Amino acid sequence: xxxxxxxxxxxxxxxxxxxxxxxxxxxxxxxxxxxxxxxxxxxxxxxxxxxxxxxxxxxxxxxxxxxxxxxxxxxxxxxxxxxxxxxxxxxxxxxxxxxxxxxxxxxxxxxxxxxxxxxxxxxxxx
Amino acid sequence: xxxxxxxxxxxxxxxxxxxxxxxxxxxxxxxxxxxxxxxxxxxxxxxxxxxxxxxxxxxxxxxxxxxxxxxxxxxxxxxxxxxxxxxxxxxxxxxxxxxxxxxxxxxxxxxxxxxxxxxxxxxxxx
DNA sequence: GCCCTATGTGAATAAATATACAACAAAAGA
DNA sequence: TCTTTTGTTGTATATTTATTCACATAGGGC
Numbered sequence: 001x002x003x004x005x006x007x008x009x010x011x012x013x014x015x016x017x018x019x020x021x022x023x024x025x026x027x028x029x030x031x032x033x034x035x036x037x038x039x040x041x042x043x044x045x046x047x048x049x050x051x052x053x054x055x056x057x058x059x060x061x062x063x064x065x066x067x068x069x070x071x072x073x074x075x076x077x078x079x080x081x082x083x084x085x086x087x088x089x090x091x092x093x094x095x096x097x098x099x100x101x102x103x104x105x106x107x108x109x110x111x112x113x114x115x116x117x118x119x120x121x122x123x124x125x126x
Numbered sequence: 127x128x129x130x131x132x133x134x135x136x137x138x139x140x141x142x143x144x145x146x147x148x149x150x151x152x153x154x155x156x157x158x159x160x161x162x163x164x165x166x167x168x169x170x171x172x173x174x175x176x177x178x179x180x181x182x183x184x185x186x187x188x189x190x191x192x193x194x195x196x197x198x199x200x201x202x203x204x205x206x207x208x209x210x211x212x213x214x215x216x217x218x219x220x221x222x223x224x225x226x227x228x229x230x231x232x233x234x235x236x237x238x239x240x241x242x243x244x245x246x247x248x249x250x251x252x
Numbered sequence: 253g254c255c256c257t258a259t260g261t262g263a264a265t266a267a268a269t270a271t272a273c274a275a276c277a278a279a280a281g282a
Numbered sequence: 283t284c285t286t287t288t289g290t291t292g293t294a295t296a297t298t299t300a301t302t303c304a305c306a307t308a309g310g311g312c
Contacts, residue, residue: 001260002259002260020297020298020299021298021299022297022298022299035261035262036261036262036263037298037299037300038261038262038263038264038299038300038301039260039261039262040299041298041299041300041301042260042261042300042301044299045179045300048178048179049178050176050177050178050179050183051176051177051178051299052174052175052176052177052178053171053174053176057176128289128290128291146267146268146269147268147269148267148268161291161292162291162292162293163268163269163270164269164270164271164291164292164293164294165290165291165292166269167268167269167270167271168270168271168290168291170269171270177269
């Protein structure tokens with residue numbers, strides 16, 4: 001019975017928008033499968049379905065994804081502030097694209113500013 | 127801040143397994159975004175993310191989820207440069223103790239400078 | 253026959269997610 | 283400036299989904 005029900009679920013989510021498990025339950029009942037929401041929660045897990053803006057769908061690829069507890073990287077920070085790096089004389093400017101905040105790194109001399117800029121670019125590329 | 131938070135969310139779900147909105151909330155907090163689950167529910171809807179066996183993902187493509195040879199963290203960088211955060215009027219100063227380089231964040235106004243300082247401090251605390 | 257283990261299920265409930273509403277702030281008009 | 287409008291967010295709560303527990307059934311070995 002379970003395998004048939006799984007097929008019916010695949011069929012349903014493939015052809016119609018199914019927005020919740022309770023909706024799925026009602027649609028299945030019309031096809032002769034009378035089960036509870038708890039069972040459907042388990043079915044959805046077994047079928048590895050995804051729920052998104054278009055309701056439940058068969059998941060395309062199971063992304064492996066790794067655990068991440070690390071503090072934010074420089075690249076992530078600069079990215080999240082939407083910044084770009086540019087050197088001007090002895091200063092390195094991290095200006096926002098939208099133009100709100102501007103970050104200025106003031107160095108003792110031009111050579112040092114070049115080093116800082118290069119290092120920041122390296123960080124951003126990595 | 128909403129756009130930047132959205133970028134951070136995209137970044138996070140692309141690189142790490144995010145299994146719930148509360149987990150996402152904790153990870154965002156380490157990046158300086160302190161918001162509630164309710165806000166993340168709205169963000170996820172706006173970003174049209176899907177939730178499946180691999181946690182939240184961008185709807186369009188299944189993220190490749192690469193191994194993480196991560197760039198240096200903000201905390202590490204600021205720490206390694208021996209910097210301290212301080213707000214002065216509409217500016218936030220990340221000054222080196224030894225006095226070589228000085229980083230200046232220039233904001234449109236004092237309130238915004240307060241936000242930036244607070245966000246940087248949040249990043250450093252976590 | 254009995255006992256044991258697997259599996260499947262529902263009811264109740266825990267956990268996760270969405271939303272109504274109020275407060276507030278920023279932007280737009282007057 | 284003051285007022286209005288629009289957008290963002292948190293709190294509290296409603297809704298939805300996952301899980302725990304108990305029970306039932308099917309099959310295998312004795």
